[in-house]
Amino acid sequence: MGLLDVDVPAENLWRGADLDGTNPIAVDLPPAYLTDLEAAAVDLASRGVDPVETSAADLPLGALAPLVDDLRQEVLHGRGIALLRGFPVDHRNVEEIALMFWAIGLRLGRAVSQSVMGERLGHVIDVTDVDPHARAYRNRSELAPHSDPGDLVSFLCIRAAAEGGVSRFVSSLTVFDEIRRSRPDLLEVLARGFHYHRFGEHGPDDDPVTPHRIPVFSEREGLVSGRYVPEYVQIAADADPSIQLSDLDLEALELLHATTNRRDLVLDFTLAAGEAVVANNFTVFHARTGFVNGPGQRRHLLRLWLAAEPPRPVVPDTKHYPGEPGIPPQPGRKPSFASRFDSR
Numbered sequence: 001m002g003l004l005d006v007d008v009p010a011e012n013l014w015r016g017a018d019l020d021g022t023n024p025i026a027v028d029l030p031p032a033y034l035t036d037l038e039a040a041a042v043d044l045a046s047r048g049v050d051p052v053e054t055s056a057a058d059l060p061l062g063a064l065a066p067l068v069d070d071l072r073q074e075v076l077h078g079r080g081i082a083l084l085r086g087f088p089v090d091h092r093n094v095e096e097i098a099l100m101f102w103a104i105g106l107r108l109g110r111a112v113s114q115s116v117m118g119e120r121l122g123h124v125i126d127v128t129d130v131d132p133h134a135r136a137y138r139n140r141s142e143l144a145p146h147s148d149p150g151d152l153v154s155f156l157c158i159r160a161a162a163e164g165g166v167s168r169f170v171s172s173l174t175v176f177d178e179i180r181r182s183r184p185d186l187l188e189v190l191a192r193g194f195h196y197h198r199f200g201e202h203g204p205d206d207d208p209v210t211p212h213r214i215p216v217f218s219e220r221e222g223l224v225s226g227r228y229v230p231e232y233v234q235i236a237a238d239a240d241p242s243i244q245l246s247d248l249d250l251e252a253l254e255l256l257h258a259t260t261n262r263r264d265l266v267l268d269f270t271l272a273a274g275e276a277v278v279a280n281n282f283t284v285f286h287a288r289t290g291f292v293n294g295p296g297q298r299r300h301l302l303r304l305w306l307a308a309e310p311p312r313p314v315v316p317d318t319k320h321y322p323g324e325p326g327i328p329p330q331p332g333r334k335p336s337f338a339s340r341f342d343s344r
Contacts (some may be wrong), residue, residue: 016267029086035061035087041099051102059103080280109306118329135335145260151308156276162294168287172226188215189217189252200337225282
């Protein structure tokens with residue numbers, strides 16, 4: 001079966017304009033459902049237990065379990081995105097909230113390394129005051145629609161920015177379907193894919209640029225998957241003279257950028273404190289506007305990259321880093337790389 005012929009499930013083909021806000025994707029966490037999990041998190045935090053050292057047995061969901069089962073089904077096999085509302089950030093500290101967030105992540109997949117630092121529970125905080133070349137999740141610049149390694153990505157807002165930091169989500173499969181109908185010739189270009197720069201997080205025996213092309217859209221076992229990081233494509237072409245983006249490549253990338261930002265397709269919202277979004281990296285692209293921190297209002301999110309079990313069937317060439325999902329840890333290194341995309 002080829003990309004031009006594959007049937008995409010209707011539930012994957014959502015449009016932001018049809019959702020008309022976040023209520024259709026929202027899952028409220030009733031306080032009464034959080035009792036068991038919150039109690040366990042408070043106890044573990046009081047003893048200084050690191051969330052990544054805990055198991056599902058340490059963090060029982062109690063009445064929350066059926067809701068999380070439904071959440072997993074929705075993000076893996078349904079619309080591919082959900083917004084969890086009701087984490088008690090108003091009266092619980094970061095360590096307690098992190099344990100609660102980790103507990104839900106344990107039921108969705110296996111947490112993987114998010115950078116060369118090896119963190120499986122990441123903190124999304126602007127650190128450009130000490131590292132001007134910090135990778136995207138550690139700076140404040142705008143991020144174009146993209147996907148991350150791993151099947152799922154999740155962010156929990158501890159504190160929003162003083163200004164900006166608006167999240168954007170778009171169904172990558174709706175983008176695929178739009179391009180398939182309007183420009184099947186350019187879909188072929190996107191399916192062929194592009195070389196990616198590894199932004200300095202490659203291993204000592206690996207190339208800084210992928211030797212293979214990573215397809216934007218691919219098909220395996222009847223499932224279409226999306227994979228795209230625009231900055232990595234552009235920096236690969238900057239860094240390697242042998243990589244030439246043709247006029248057709250540039251036209252395809254321009255159409256992809258325009259479609260992933262189409263007003264009728266995207267869903268924009270700002271995560272509020274106590275809200276967490278979960279998205280399927282192979283069916284949803286995500287983005288973020290730049291943001292400004294204010295006195296006493298430093299933007300802080302927690303982040304998970306999750307490998308689903310069983311994993312989504314995808315073609316091997318979607319892998320950006322050897323050993324995916326996730327980025328192989330390299331002790332002593334930081335996710336920092338000087339490029340024209342540095343925060344300004």
